Amino acid sequence: MSITTNMTIDRRNAMKQSGAWNDMLITDYLDKAVAQVPDKPAIVTYTMATGERTQLSYRELNERVTQIAVGLVSLGIQVGDVVSCQLPNWWQMTALHLACVRIGAVLNPLMPIFREHELRFMLAQAESKLLVVPGVFRGFDHAAMAITLKAELASLTHVLVIGDEGNEEYSFEARLLNHGEEQTHDAAALFKQRRPSGDDVVQLLYTSGTTGKPKGVMHTSNTLLSHIRPLAERLALKATDTTLMPSPLAHQLGFLYGLMMPIYLQATAVLQDTWLPAEAVNIVRLEQPSLMLGSTPFLADIAEQAIAHGSDLQSLQLFLCAGAPIPSPLVEKAARNLPTKIISAWGMTENGAVTTTRLDDAPSCSVETDGVPLPFMELKVTDIEGNPLPPNQEGSLWVRGASLFVGYFKQPELYGVDEEGWFPTGDLARLNEAGYVRITGRSKDVVIRGGENIPIVDIENTLYQHPAIQALALVGRPDERLGERLVAYVVLKEGYPSLNLEEITQFLTERHVTRQYHPEFLQVLEELPRTPSGKIQKFKLRDQAAMHADSRA
Structure with a gap:
């Protein structure tokens, strides 16, 4: 498939x-690692449901990448085709991405929390040829869901299930690992023929938009690697640094720094597939x-685990925290029990990390700012007319530079980059005299819960189908642990005396909406605050939600 950027x-x-x-591919760095440190652990995965620990050296990882890549070709995957996967933090996702790069295909990671409601749109819009899923993960039957979607979507030719060796048609192992096709193919010649350029799309990652439907962010090897190198340098990372990644690899943070950066460094990635803090302590030890x-x-x-188990966590020298402001008490709690330097960062799916604090910054800097731009990246803050503002004034945040994405899939008109290369982030921010940024709010209608964007318009459109709801608005309520939780303010139709949160939850569950996108608080109002033209004044509802959070109401 030809992809327009x-x-x-x-x-x-x-x-x-x-x-x-530099036009390098992540597979070039894999080749270097195989040549220089073939027996070094590349990936260590921990499966929480079984307690299983799996370790692959760089040589073993490369062997599996070759098998998967040849298997993909045998399934009919062509250059530019989209391969989707909805996988936990397992080695198979890393290997699948590397295999796609080997043969010029595009990996489309999908968050494991997504259900039919989200996946149906994403898979159809991406025209995915293949979907790879676990059989059952965290009690949910991903295989059954994927097979149901395959019957609905004309472009989805194959569904492969990890661990399902009883049905060869759907078996990941049978079709991509144990097929024996690599014995009859000249893999090196195949990979040379299909090698993508540094400007070819290698990643398609959907981000929650403000227009009701997710947008497919397209990245190339150049855009992805152009900030991995500077980030590793800023944090003084080396091959001897082992990375613990509990964040989902299907999220840009997990993908870039749990999947790609360790390979670039010739380091070891330790992946935890379900976040269990007590188990994380054992993994660190x-x-x-x-x-x-x-x-x-x-x-x-x-930080909470460190109170009782600080001696087991002493290896943690750095923690890069992104997705929401870091509360000062949290830094203080961590500092009392850990040797860890906390680095604040800000970024987007469209850019990866754009800013971070520095290693020699005072601890307060990670609380008060979101850092300074990485090399090859720039920021500006403007007024409503686009004029640059002086330091410490709040305005619209713009970004430009090397790691900026190359467009939204099939929606080039939404790119939004001006003639000088500036991209409007949709965030409100201020820059101080030293160039440190502080994200102060968002002009776009998104709530961020635990670092994950919630597509407000999409959820609102779904809830408007509820027979009892006349009008509604969803806003974020500040939360110390998750950053924000979702609040639903609802006006009921005449004849419906009440509505409770359990009914809302059941309604969304029946429509296969991701559980993490469900409102966690509900308040029924006589009317919503509106402008004279009838537009809902969400800022008033946000203020009300914040007051309730402060009062623990």
């Missing part, structure tokens, strides 16, 4: 000239990771 020759030339783009990355709930849980 918003890439321009001027941007290409500028990025090459600056040294930001056994694997001795020096780096952990995640949103504030992960940091809050580790």
Whole structure:
């Protein structure tokens, strides 16, 4: 499939000239690792449901990548085809991405929390040829859901299930690992023939939009790797640094720093497939990771565990925290029991990490700011007319640079980048005199719960189908651990005396809406606050939700 992007020759030339783009692929770094440290552990995975620990060396990982890549070709995957996967933090996802890069295909990671409501749109819009899923994960039958979707979607030719060796048609192992096709193929010649350029799309990742439907963010090897290199340098990371990644690999944070960055460093990635804080302590004690990355709930849980188990967590030298502001008491709690330097970061699916604090910054800097731009990235804050604002004034945040994505899949008109390369983030922010940014709010209608964007318009449109609801608005309520929780403010239709949260939950569950997207609080109002033109004034509802959070109401 031919993929159209918003890439321009001027941007290409500028990025090459600056040294930001080097046209390397993640598989080039894999090849280096196999040549230089073949027996070093590349991936260690922990499966919480079984307690199983799996370890693959760089040589073993590469062997499986080759098998999977050849298997994909035998399934009919062509250059530019989209391969989707809805996988936990298992080695198979890392290997699948590397295999796709080997043969010029595009990986489309999907969050394991998604259900039919979200997946139906994403798989259809991406025209996915293959979907790879676990059999059952966290009590949910992903295989049954995937097979049902396959019957509905004309483009979805194959569904493969990890661990389902009883049905060869759907068996990941039979079709992609144990097929024996690599014995009859010249894999090196095949990979050379299909090698993508640094500007070809290798990742399609859906982000929750403000128009009701997710948008497919397209990234190339150049855009992804152009900030992994500077980030690793800023954090002084080396091959000896082991990374613990409990954040989902299907999220940009997990993908970039749990899947790609360890390979770039020739380091070891330790993956935990379900976040269980007590088990994470055991993993840290056994694997001795020096780096952990995640949103504030992960940091809050580790800081809490450190009160009783600090001696088991002493290897953690760095924690990169992104997705929401870091509460000052959380930094203080961590500092009392851990040697860990907390790095604040801000980014987007469209960019990866754009800003971080520095290693020599004071601890307060991670509480008060979201850092300074990485090399090859720039920020500006403007007024409503687009004029740059002086330091410490709040305005609209814009970003440009090397890691900026190359367009929304099949929606080039939504790219939004101006002639000078600036992308409107939809965030409100201020920049201080030293160039440190502080995200102060969002102009786009998104709530971030535990680092995960909730697509408000989509959920509202679904809830409007409820027979009792006349009008509604969803807003975020501040939460110390998760950043925000979702509140539903509802006006009922005449004849419906009441509505409770359990009914809302059941209604969304029946429509296969992701559980994490369900409102956690409900308040029935006589009317919603509106402007004279009738537009709902959500800022008033946010203020009300914040007051309730402060009062623990």
